[in-house]
Amino acid sequence: MYRCFMIDIAALRALVAVEQHGSVIAAAETIGFSPSAVSQQIKKLEKQSGVAVLERHGRGVLLTDRGMALAEYGRRILGELEELQATLLADPAKPSGVLRLVAFSTACRGLVGPMLGKLGRAAANDGEPGLDIRVLAEDPREAVQRVASGEADLGVVHNWNSVPLLIPGNMVHEKLCTDTADVLLNSAHPLAGRSAVEASDLLGQSWISTPANAICNEALLAIFAGLGQVPDIRMYDPDFSTHIAMVRQGVAVALVPRLGRPELPDGVVAVPVENPLQQREVGIVYRKTMRSSPSIRHVVGLLREAAAELDG
Incomplete structure (x- = not known):
């Protein structure tokens, strides 16, 4: 029985x-x-x-x-x-409820902040609360894990051309924009006047980097992989603002993406890196079950608008 x-x-x-x-x-x-x-x-x-x-x-x-x-x-x-x-229980005309978003720090400044501002202004004009978005800043690998497991609903991630990001099969990955990283140098540095530098030009420099095993740290290491050397990293800090401050003091050079980068202070110049070109693809991830969610589609649309304004 x-x-x-x-x-x-x-x-x-x-x-x-x-x-x-x-x-x-x-x-x-x-x-x-x-x-x-x-x-x-x-x-x-x-x-x-x-x-x-x-x-x-x-x-x-x-x-x-x-x-x-x-x-x-x-x-x-x-x-x-x-x-x-x-999907079926959500109103497609009025996205609402709580949406948990996780993004890397520079995306929070360059993409998520503008998106939240636009969302807030729209809610004020409509006189309705609209979406309640909770934001957590984390490295892309952690963001992918949180979205895959259901701890977050939407993630903004990056994928360096030299350090691929693995996306689980239960998730959708959509491209938002391409972000380029430059080497930041003190204006008195011998390379500061160059229009571009190559990896071989950067041998022997003292670096400040994001923490070991962070994706941006691995991207820095990958620059020198073809030369059979590793960069001389003297300082580790997760905040690119600290990197800029150290470059201004002339004690280090740094690889810093353009997305979310503040206006550089006097004494700091940005020089593009070529051979290899340092770029990362910025994208969004969410679970396949949320593909038709009005809230997800609305926020993704606003993030695309923010990315397009950067390109413009």
Whole structure:
């Protein structure tokens, strides 16, 4: 005799989060529950299904075979539910609700800021609240992970020509614009008067870079890969404003993209890099289940407008 049972969506979401993030604690942080609440949801799911879905492994947990199968079905069910809520249940003429956006720092300044300004002015003119957008600044790899797992709805990412960004199969990746990086030099630097420089010209320089393993740091390393050397990086800082300040002091040179770059102060000049040309493709990522979401399409349209204004 087959057993008929109902599965609670919250319990299923808890199991999928544990499967995606590898632990109850990480799952709790992702879905906004306490670890004990996640454990209670898992116990509820086991009671409803009549099978064990987790088993202890050292200090952590592993999904059982039945748990893995249930999590796989759970991802499909949650994806279809998300697609239903984002499309059929949404008003295409009035995008609304909360949209979680994650973007790298210079995109926050150069693209997300102008988009939010335009959105705010439109809401003020309409006299309605409209979309509530929450923004988190993170490196593209982390942004992709957050969107793929459902922690965020939309990501603005970049993809250097020398450092490809991997996009999971459950996501859509659309191009926004191309961004070019220049070498910033103190105006007294011997190369400051050049119209362009090549990688070989930059050997022996003292650099300031974004932290190790950040994509922009890897792009800097890739410049010298063909020369069989690595750049002499003396300082690491995630903020390009600090890079500009150090260049102004004459203590380092820096590779800084143009997107979101403030007006350079006196004493700092930007020189393009050729052979290899330093460019990154700026794009947006979102889950395929959100492809027809009015909110996603509206925000993507505004980001495209901001990117077009940069090109203009």
